[in-house]
Amino acid sequence: MPSTPPTRDPMQSLLDAARQAGDGLPPVDKWHPDYCGEMDMVIKRDGSWWHEGTRITRDRLVRLFSTILRKDDDGIHYLVTPVEKIGIEVEVAPFIATRVDVVGEGKDQSLVFTTNVGDLAEAGQDHPITVEVDEETGEPTPLVRVRGKLDALMARPVFYELAERAVEHEGVMGVWSGGEFYPLGAV
Numbered sequence: 001m002p003s004t005p006p007t008r009d010p011m012q013s014l015l016d017a018a019r020q021a022g023d024g025l026p027p028v029d030k031w032h033p034d035y036c037g038e039m040d041m042v043i044k045r046d047g048s049w050w051h052e053g054t055r056i057t058r059d060r061l062v063r064l065f066s067t068i069l070r071k072d073d074d075g076i077h078y079l080v081t082p083v084e085k086i087g088i089e090v091e092v093a094p095f096i097a098t099r100v101d102v103v104g105e106g107k108d109q110s111l112v113f114t115t116n117v118g119d120l121a122e123a124g125q126d127h128p129i130t131v132e133v134d135e136e137t138g139e140p141t142p143l144v145r146v147r148g149k150l151d152a153l154m155a156r157p158v159f160y161e162l163a164e165r166a167v168e169h170e171g172v173m174g175v176w177s178g179g180e181f182y183p184l185g186a187v
Contacts, residue, residue, distance in 0.1 A: 028070040028080045029148055039079065041065075041088040045153065047096035047116045066117040069094055071149040095119065095152035097144055100161055111162070111177040113144050113152060121146045124178020129162075131184055140185070 042050045049056040049065065056062055069088075070080045077090045095115040103110045111123040121127040121144055130151075132141040142154040142162070154162070166173040166184050174183040 025067050025147070028068055031080050031082050031085075033081065033083050033085045036084045036086050038087045041079070043077075043088070043090045043094045045091045047153070063117050066094065066119075069150060073149075077150075092141065093143055093151040093153040095146055095150065097121075097152040097154040097158050100154075100158050102165065107176045107179070109176055111175065113146075113154075113158070115146060115152045119146050119152075121152070122178060123175075123182065124180055127178075128180070129175070129177070129182035131182075133185075142184070 040052045044050065049062045056065075065079060068079050068081060069077060071077050071090075071094075076087050077094060079086045079088060095117060097113040098116050099114040101112045101114070103112060111129075113121045113123065113127075115121070123129050123144055127145045130143050130145075132143070133139070134141070140159070142159045143151040144154065146152050162175050163173075163184060165175055167175070169181050172183045173185050174181050176182075
């Protein structure tokens with residue numbers, strides 16, 4: 001009688017994939033080409049990519065561009081190759097966190113975010129969660145670091161899911177991931 005292979009926990013597989021995220025991407029942080037100017041490219045708040053006023057609708061092209069994107073210490077986003085560095089505009093964040101999966105629970109849980117371009121990021125020291133609040137409107141802008149200095153804006157349902165999981169810690173509501181507590185707002 002043939003033996004059946006042991007089944008692997010799908011959530012553990014997701015966590016393992018998130019921990020290997022970035023493997024195989026171009027080493028844009030190691031490339032230091034000359035600055036070549038600006039390109040009329042914009043990544044809008046909704047995660048859509050636009051070139052010269054026209055939306056880029058080919059997902060594979062967006063994914064390709066996303067792999068050579070870098071944000072430098074000057075706060076500017078660049079498309080970087082070994083021979084070129086071109087500035088582009090990013091309205092809020094270059095990616096959208098379209099999904100969050102929870103592995104474990106309580107202080108031991110891990111939150112794994114999936115972006116609109118297929119990146120995975122396990123919130124923790126290397127992938128912190130931040131929530132910026134507009135002083136005038138009070139509207140939150142929830143972000144998770146994906147790679148380098150590149151963030152993903154959490155889609156509203158993703159942020160609502162985090163808010164539902166929020167717990168109080170030292171007078172602040174937030175979530176745990178990777179042994180770190182991330183404030184989402186005051187109690």
